[in-house]
Amino acid sequence: MLYLPHTSEDIASMLQVVGVDDLDGLFSIVPEDCRCKGDLNLPEQLSEWELNDHMEALSHSMAVSPEYRVFAGAGSYEHFIPASVSYLLGRSEFVTSYTPYQPEMSQGTLQAIYEYQTLAARLLGMEIATASHYDGATALAESLLMAIRVTRRKKVATSSLIHPLYRQVVKTYFEPTGYEVVELGYLKNGVTDLAELDDMDDLAAVAVQSPNFFGCIENLQAVGEKAHDKEALFIASFTEALAYGLLKNPGSQGGDIACGEGQSLGIPRSFGGPALGMLASTKKFMRSLPGRLVGQTKDLDGKRGFVLTLATREQHIRREKATSNICTNNSLCALAAAMYMASVGGTGIRELARLNHDKAEYLKKELKKAGFTITFDSPTFNEFVVEFPDGFEATYERLLEKKIVPGISLAPYYPELANHYLLCVTETMSRDDMDALVREVKS
Amino acid sequence: MKESVGTTGLILNESLLWEKGKKGRCGFSLPRRDVESCPLDQELTGKGPDFPDLSEVDVVRHYTRLSQWNFGVDTGMYPLGSCTMKYSPKTNGRQASLPGFATAHPLLPASLSQGALKMMFELEQYLAEITGMDATTLQPAAGAHGELTGILLIYAFHKKKGAQRSKIIVPDTAHGTNPASVALCGYRPVLVRSNKQGILSVEAVAEVMDEDTAGIMVTNPNTLGLFEENSQKIAEIVHAKGGLVYCDGANMNAVMGIVQMGKIGVDVMHLNLHKTFSTPHGGGGPGSGPVCVKSELEPFLPVPRVIEENGRYVLAEDYPESVGKVAAFHGSFGVMIKAYSYIRTMGPKNLKKASQLAVLNANYIKERLKGTLHLAYDRPCMHECVFSDEHQKAGKVTTLDMAKRLMDYGFHPPTVYFPLVVDGAIMVEPTETESKEEIDQFIEAFKAIVNEARQDPDRLHDAPKRCKVKRLDEVAAARKPCLAG
Amino acid sequence: MKEISELNLPDDIRYAEDHEWARLEGDKLRVGLDDYAQDQLGDIVFVELPQVGDTFKQGQEFATVESVKAVCECYLPVGGQIIAVNTALEESPELVNKSPYGDGWFVEVNPSDLSEMDALMTNEACLEKLKGAE
Structure with missing residues (x-):
């Protein structure tokens, strides 16, 4: 076997040192009635080449570009990833190391994560960011729990235009805690109804996503003011991190915590994971943050270096009193995001974000021209909601056969929005792709 | 002694990203603009993030130098206890980066994602077989996330029975994640000390187990590297009082094909694909922490679940007793492919x-x-x-x-x-x-x-x-x- | 770490089981962490103190002290209301290491029942206890 280096001589001489007769003898300490009878019922081993064939066959059944044109976003976005990012990310010194518990041997990971924290904080306009979380949904759940710890209140308000799957995750996390989640409805123009906050008291946090699930840009400043009037924390959630290349960032709008999904920053969609949970806050809440943090320090010679720090918040020290049970971060995904942000740069990210916005505006305009209704008139970034006529399901199926995925249906998440679809356009879609979509939905 | 592998090489200094670069550089090939500009209302736009502008060469040198300050399993022996730093076979990474997997959107219709669903369905079954359990969820993104999911399942189980309990037994040898996961679900961890042999004694558990205790969380083999020999008897005691047994499977690498936890009284356990199943640790993640359960806990597993209907795979949501969701989508799919590939190239004997x-x-x-x-x-x-x-x-x-x-x-x-x-x-x-x-x-x-x-x-x-x-x-x-x- | 004989345990204060100390100053109490505890913890990096006006019963947790890799909860040796906190510890937590009975004090308390002092140990009793535990 490729990955098992022991020869039979090695095994024999090692067994002798250990003082047992055979490999089974190593397990004498496991009571007889705990041991398996017979072999595991698993498929026989494949050679590397057989595995290649098998996996390629499986992967070919997937609908992906360039064969398919997928106009779906909803928390998972198709963006170009430079070859340099994928290449650097493959360096095995990064890939095959573990949590940098021994800083002298892990300065590569540590400096890279420190740089990620910095770029993430700059993108979101916050003072500090964590070393990353599992995904945008769990980052939101952790942020809400953090607000509850900080304010010692037991109720949070979340916008109904936060990604529905994120809200499900929050509900699951909250179920055994006894904490209450109240949902804010939405207005006709596709943004959160903040007036509902007026009658609410004792809120730990108000959480709003922008751009929201309908793609509409929320008035974050107004949310922040309302939240702070109630002495609640303002949590800005997001699913499309690239939007902050163009939009006002959460920090500038009074955000206390910004959290969301960073997959857009150089991470392949990979059927939804691994992803990048981003979580940033003001310095004031530094010691209440969940998850890992890397900090700058000096070595014995006074040379700059980096370490994991403020570890007393974490489970391996504080155990049941920790700020979270989280142990791992999604380090390699954070590294990909840092490489991507460094590659795009300040000038590049702005142009790239503009391009996303402008392309989506083009499709919006063309769909309008073709007679479809753009449901909400609030400004959007790279996603928007379209209402198609009754019976569109058949058209949808026909488009799938033509290798076009015309967005995702909103009906499962918002039953009142039957026939409404969420469409996404990024820089990866050409004008021709969009024209083809319009042509097909019209016919 | 052979010549030591430790030596000094030429290690280059490298500044921080924002100490490099010049305004106007770009390391990214911006796509062609084929639509007209359509500026957003200035009220909505900000200044844009203060990122450095770097060329591709700047970025490549930067990260290449940083990587050389790191030590990985590919560099040398990494005997980090409890972390299972085994070699990560390269073919597994190849499979995960196949475009059909790497670029797939998670909300594709099932008809357009059969390959992913089939892989997930089979991996769930393999893991259930290896652990001797009945069903698996792949959604948790890491070991601690699996623990949280497992405790949520225990919570849902007791809630359905109509009598919620307040405590969970955790041994003193446990990882810190265990008491933290327990606390996150509103339970109070009850510490039980391991005996002179470094394992749990039946008596110690019997003493604290009562009808207000939801279950026990045992790492087996434990963090001292010892097999919990009394696990079967301990499970009997816990079950007799209506509790459930959670096994932290972080150390499953010791007993694949040797002990099936489901056969020795475990009701729910998590695995770490990044430990036992060779997926790379990535400097601390991403991981994947599938949870395997006995049939009595299956109705509570997170949704959606992958099921097979007439040879086709679909994502099923209709499980009214499910705890809900622990991740936005399906979990660390890219990591699952690597573990799946590992199991397929190893086979049961290896x-x-x-x-x-x-x-x-x-x-x-x-x-x-x-x-x-x-x-x-x-x-x-x-x-x-x-x-x-x-x-x-x-x-x-x-x-x-x-x-x-x-x-x-x-x-x-x-x-x-x-x-x-x-x-x-x-x-x-x-x-x-x-x-x-x-x-x-x-x-x-x-x-x-x-x-x-x-x-x-x-x-x-x-x-x-x-x-x-x-x-x-x-x-x-x-x-x-x-x-x- | 210090040998027991090296510990500084002044005789003008009383000691609690968990190594908090209390000193009567007029009708108020000053409270901190003793030399043994600061030495065991090592370099202290952060002290979380209560707010002025908070009240605690005797033995209730009122502060936490952190070193790089440990957290220690502190319990108020005598119940009462917090009337002052040592804000200097925010910027300079190392004062607890340097001067545990002086500049490294934690809080001042308006005691609700001074007789609770009787339950605390003298420096001699504290020393005996430490020797016994060795």
Whole structure:
């Protein structure tokens, strides 16, 4: 076997040192009635080449570009990833190391994560960011729990235009805690109804996503003011991190915590994971943050270096009193995001974000021209909601056969929005792709 | 002793990203603009993030240099106890990067994602078989996330029975994630001490188990590298009072094909695909922490679940008793592919052999180093063994000093100061992918270090000397945190 | 770490089981962490103190002290209301190491029942206890 280096001589001489007769003898300490009878019922081993064939066959059944044109976003976005990012990310010194518990041997990971924290904080306009979380949904759940710890209140308000799957995750996390989640409805123009906050008291946090699930840009400043009037924390959630290349960032709008999904920053969609949970806050809440943090320090010679720090918040020290049970971060995904942000740069990210916005505006305009209704008139970034006529399901199926995925249906998440679809356009879609979509939905 | 692998090479300095670059550079090929500009209302737009502008060469050199300051399994032996730093086969990464998998949107209709769903369906079954359980969810993104999911399942189970309980038993050898996960679900962890042999005794559990206790969380093999021999009897006691048994499967690498936890009373357990199933650790993630359950907990598993209908795979949502969702989409799909590939290329016989050799390697190290270092529990171990600095303390040399000195010899140090039940613990987990020669060299290095500890302790106090940096001031880092530049 | 004989345990204060100390100053109490505890913890990096006006019963947790890799909860040796906190510890937590009975004090308390002092140990009793535990 490729990955098992022991020869039979090695095994024999090692067994002798250990003082047992055979490999089974190593397990004498496991009571007889705990041991398996017979072999595991698993498929026989494949050679590397057989595995290649098998996996390629499986992967070919997937609908992906360039064969398919997928106009779906909803928390998972198709963006170009430079070859340099994928290449650097493959360096095995990064890939095959573990949590940098021994800083002298892990300065590569540590400096890279420190740089990620910095770029993430700059993108979101916050003072500090964590070393990353599992995904945008769990980052939101952790942020809400953090607000509850900080304010010692037991109720949070979340916008109904936060990604529905994120809200499900929050509900699951909250179920055994006894904490209450109240949902804010939405207005006709596709943004959160903040007036509902007026009658609410004792809120730990108000959480709003922008751009929201309908793609509409929320008035974050107004949310922040309302939240702070109630002495609640303002949590800005997001699913499309690239939007902050163009939009006002959460920090500038009074955000206390910004959290969301960073997959857009150089991470392949990979059927939804691994992803990048981003979580940033003001310095004031530094010691209440969940998850890992890397900090700058000096070595014995006074040379700059980096370490994991403020570890007393974490489970391996504080155990049941920790700020979270989280142990791992999604380090390699954070590294990909840092490489991507460094590659795009300040000038590049702005142009790239503009391009996303402008392309989506083009499709919006063309769909309008073709007679479809753009449901909400609030400004959007790279996603928007379209209402198609009754019976569109058949058209949808026909488009799938033509290798076009015309967005995702909103009906499962918002039953009142039957026939409404969420469409996404990024820089990866050409004008021709969009024209083809319009042509097909019209016919 | 063979020539030490530790040496100094030319290590280049590299500044921080924002100390480099010049305004106007770009390391990204911006796509063609084929639509007209359509500016957003200025009320909505900001200044844009203050990122440095770098060329592709700037970025490539930067990260190449950074990578050279890192040590990975591909660099050398990384015997970090409880972390199972085994070699990550390269073919697994290849499969995960196939465009059909890597670029797939998670909300594609099932008809357009059969390959992904089939892989997930099969992986769930393989993991259930390996653990002897009935069903699996792949949604949790890491071990601790699996624990949270598992405890949520236990919570849902008791809630359905109509009588919620308030406590969960956690042994003193547990990972910190265990009590933290328990607390996150509103339960109070009840500490139970391991006995003189380093394992749980039936009596200790019987004493605390009552009808207000939702269950027990046991790591098996435990963090001392010992098999919990009484696990079956303990499960009987817990079950008799209506509780459930959670197994933290972090150390499953010791017993694949040897013990099926489902057959010895475990009701729910998580696996770490990044430990047992060889997926790379990535500098601390992403991981994947699938949870396997017995049939009585299956109705509560997260949704959606992959099911097979007439040879087609679909995502089913209709499980009214489900705890809901623990991740936005399906979990760490890319990691699952690597673990799936590993299981397929190993096959049942090699998985068992991997466990046997992991246990052989650990026992071999234990036998050969126990005259040199104090061995906390002198009995047959599983995949890891725990020493301490007991013999070196008098000479004012600590576990930390020896760990740092190992770096100069070209090895990543073992896990230190954990588990907490052993003062100054040194927890060595070689894994099965280290050869006898490599292990012999590690043993010789440790012996040489212990020798130095006697003759020249300052050499240890000043270690490491051959890394990019010397010992770092963690006190200053925590007193005046600087978390962003 | 210090040998027991090296510990500084002044005789003008009383000691609690968990190594908090209390000193009567007029009708108020000053409270801190003793030399043994600061030495065991090592370099202290952060002290979390209560707010002025908070009240605690005797033995209730009122502060936490952190070193790089440990957290220690502190319990108020005598119940009462917090009337002052040592804000200097925010910037300079190392004062607890340097001067545990002086500049490194934690809080001042308006005691609700001074007789609770009787339950605390003298420096001699504290020393005996430490020797016994050795």
